[in-house]
Amino acid sequence: MxxxxxxxxxxxxxVSIAVSHAxxxxxxxxxxxYPITPQTHIVEHLSSMVANGELEAExxxxxxxxxxxxxxxxxxxxxxxxxxATSSQGLALMHEILFIASAMRFPIVMTVANRxxxxxxxxxxxxxxxxxxxDIGWIQLFVENGQEAFDHTIMAFKIAENPEVLLPxxxxxxxxxxSHVVEALTLLDQDTVDRFLPPYVPRHQLxxxxxxxxxxxxxxEIYTEVKMNHQVxxxxxxAVILKVWEEWGRLTxxxxxxxxxxxxxxxxxxxxxxxxxxxxxEIAVDEMRAAGMPVGLLTxxxxxxxxxxxxxxxxxxxxxxxxxxxxxxxxxxxxxxxSEVRSALYPLPQRPQILGYIVGLGGRDVPPExxxxxxxxxxxxxxxxxxxxxTLYGVRG
Amino acid sequence: xxxxxxxTWQEIxxxxxxxxxxxxxxxxxxxxxxQHPVWTKSRCIRCGVCWTxxxxxxxxxxxxxxxxxxxNYCKGCGTCARECVTGCITMVPEEE
Numbered sequence: 001m002x003x004x005x006x007x008x009x010x011x012x013x014x015v016s017i018a019v020s021h022a023x024x025x026x027x028x029x030x031x032x033x034y035p036i037t038p039q040t041h042i043v044e045h046l047s048s049m050v051a052n053g054e055l056e057a058e059x060x061x062x063x064x065x066x067x068x069x070x071x072x073x074x075x076x077x078x079x080x081x082x083x084x085a086t087s088s089q090g091l092a093l094m095h096e097i098l099f100i101a102s103a104m105r106f107p108i109v110m111t112v113a114n115r116x117x118x119x120x121x122x123x124x125x126x127x128x129x130x131x132x133x134x135d136i137g138w139i140q141l142f143v144e145n146g147q148e149a150f151d152h153t154i155m156a157f158k159i160a161e162n163p164e165v166l167l168p169x170x171x172x173x174x175x176x177x178x179s180h181v182v183e184a185l186t187l188l189d190q191d192t193v194d195r196f197l198p199p200y201v202p203r204h205q206l207x208x209x210x211x212x213x214x215x216x217x218x219x220x221e222i223y224t225e226v227k228m229n230h231q232v233x234x235x236x237x238x239a240v241i242l243k244v245w246e247e248w249g250r251l252t253x254x255x256x257x258x259x260x261x262x263x264x265x266x267x268x269x270x271x272x273x274x275x276x277x278x279x280x281x282e283i284a285v286d287e288m289r290a291a292g293m294p295v296g297l298l299t300x301x302x303x304x305x306x307x308x309x310x311x312x313x314x315x316x317x318x319x320x321x322x323x324x325x326x327x328x329x330x331x332x333x334x335x336x337x338x339s340e341v342r343s344a345l346y347p348l349p350q351r352p353q354i355l356g357y358i359v360g361l362g363g364r365d366v367p368p369e370x371x372x373x374x375x376x377x378x379x380x381x382x383x384x385x386x387x388x389x390x391t392l393y394g395v396r397g
Numbered sequence: 398x399x400x401x402x403x404x405t406w407q408e409i410x411x412x413x414x415x416x417x418x419x420x421x422x423x424x425x426x427x428x429x430x431x432q433h434p435v436w437t438k439s440r441c442i443r444c445g446v447c448w449t450x451x452x453x454x455x456x457x458x459x460x461x462x463x464x465x466x467x468x469n470y471c472k473g474c475g476t477c478a479r480e481c482v483t484g485c486i487t488m489v490p491e492e493e
Contacts, residue, residue: 105412166411204411213415219424221401226413228406 010186015146016041016179018187019111019171022153023083024055025193028109030080032060032071036090037123038175039113043085065090069097069108076106077214079205081157084108087175088115088129095133101168102137103230104215107160107200108168110138111153114275114326115175116362124363125175127275127326130303131336137230139169139237140304142274146183149173151254154193158244161200165237172303174276176363188252196251238305258307259314260299263289267296269375270315270352273324274300274337277359277366281324284371295375300337308344315345321352322378324359324371324393334358334390355381356390364394427455430473432488434466440485447477447486 013021019042023031031050033043049055058075062068065086076082086094091112101108116122117129130140139159143149152171160169173179188196204212218226242258249255260278263285264270271281278299288295298314300307315321323342325335333339338356345351355378360366374393381387399408410416434447434456443462448454455470456477466477478486 103413204414211418213418213420214412216413216415216420218413219401222404222409225404225406226409229409232406 010184012182012184013146013187014041014180014182015149015173015185016113017045018146018150018183018185019085019153019173020045020049021187022150023109024049025188025190026081026083026109026154026157026197027194027199028055028057028081028083028157030058030060030072030075030078030082031084032062032068032075032082033084033086034062034065034068034090036065036087038115038125038179039085039087039090039111041179042111042113046083065093066097069094069101069110072108072110073097073101073104073106076101076108077104077206079200079202081161081200082106082108083110085111085113087113088117088123091129091133092117095136098133098136098138098168100215102234103226105166105204105233106168107157107166109153109156109160110168110170111149112170112172113175113179114172120362122362123175125177125326126361126363127172128328128361130170130172131327131329134304134336137167137234138304139165139167139234139241140172141170141302142172142300143178144276144278144299145185146178146181147185147254148256149178150185150187151248151252151256154188154197155244155248157200158197159237159241162237162240162244163201163203165233165240166203167234167237172275177276186252192251196247235305238302238307241302241305256301257310258300258302259310260301261314262297262299264296264298264314264318266294267318268294269320269322269379270296270298270318271322271324271371271375272298272300272337272341273326274303275326277324277326280366280368281371283368284375287368288372288375293375300341306340306344311341311344312348315352318352320378320382321345321354322357322374323354324357324374326358326360328358328361328392338390353382355386357393358390359393361392370394425469426453427467427469427471430471430491432473432475432490433468433471434473434475434477434486435489436464437485437487438463440483442483444482446480446482450476450480452476 050059116126156169245256323338334356455467
């Protein structure tokens with residue numbers, strides 16, 4: 001199905017294909033990508049849309065992800081709406097250039113189909129790839145299903161290209177669990193997307209008539225000021241993100257929050273997670289609520305800029321917060337999400353006890369029962385006093 | 398161009414962009430030199446090897462065909478002294 005034929009009716013689509021339609025509907029003008037499981041279907045489909053003349057864009061085949069993101073920087077510098085996608089080792093191979101893309105303020109949109117990092121070699125889902133790229137200075141968010149992947153891909157362009165933002169943006173979606181699942185979802189037609197997302201108007205670009213130096217060296221006298229400028233811009237992008245999500249909500253009826261709440265009213269115990277496992281956790285929460293347990297769920301959608309205030313409000317009244325990470329910080333405090341959540345809540349005069357559980361590494365299945373079991377284990381820990389920094393849930397031995 | 402040490406974070410150009418050329422010239426790499434070349438003119442044959450091999454290039458030709466360093470950009474690497482055909486260049490430590 002071509003992007004032009006997309007309508008507002010529900011269709012069954014593989015999520016990767018839906019993402020590629022979102023990119024086409026956003027009228028991406030420049031794409032450079034290298035295939036890597038489980039992201040391959042997205043760029044493969046975009047490549048065929050370009051080859052078939054369904055999408056008017058430059059598709060640059062490159063020999064590595066390092067080159068993919070480098071080409072994206074170059075193309076974005078010309079003022080083109082630029083997109084790429086990657087996963088795991090590919091994101092790691094991009095690493096040094098990712099910081100440069102954000103420092104140069106190019107609004108590249110990237111999908112990361114989250115996958116475990118080697119070693120051992122694993123093609124399956126967890127969040128270790130993006131957690132290793134936490135400090136790249138991009139806007140970063142997570143989606144929990146295919147519809148959200150479609151929605152946030154289009155919105156990412158609008159956020160990234162806002163003249164007050166101009167920062168690259170990553171939409172994280174769980175590899176295989178989302179990228180390869182066929183889901184019923186609602187696409188938008190081209191006119192609607194065009195009205196929502198006008199063409200990109202760059203504030204800085206390569207122009208032979210007005211030569212400039214991009215990516216210049218910075219002396220110790222100025223590096224700190226450049227970093228502060230980036231920090232403030234990324235923090236302030238929060239307001240723009242909320243505005244774009246609000247506009248999308250009015251347009252589609254699908255509303256998004258930096259911290260999503262599920263059955264949190266009067267909850268004494270909260271589970272917090274990022275990504276697609278939140279839908280699994282919802283099943284567990286329903287069952288625990290049915291059994292009379294005051295358990296609710298928080299899904300952290302926005303990772304950068306970190307939604308400090310929204311999180312503090314969301315945990316109000318809870319006595320126990322169980323943070324489920326999808327990545328391990330070896331030798332550290334446990335999971336990166338847990339340590340950030342704990343830091344964010346530390347200044348509160350009254351805060352819940354926080355326990356960290358690391359789940360679903362390298363594609364390990366996490367069924368609803370696991371969340372019920374984690375809540376039971378955590379309550380026991382509260383009673384007896386935590387015996388360790390964090391729990392690597394389900395590990396044998 | 399405003400001196401770097403006076404620019405605030407609010408004044409940083411979008412993406413660290415430089416709209417005017419010449420920022421490298423404004424950066425005086427000679428500031429952190431620990432030694433500098435001194436020519437003994439009586440032994441200099443004015444061949445220009447020092448001028449050719451200087452990586453900066455921070456060696457300037459003077460009237461009469463002799464050479465000297467540009468104190469703003471000479472880093473004191475000593476390549477000129479090592480390559481000098483007659484050995485007329487000596488590296489002298491910077492004074493305290």
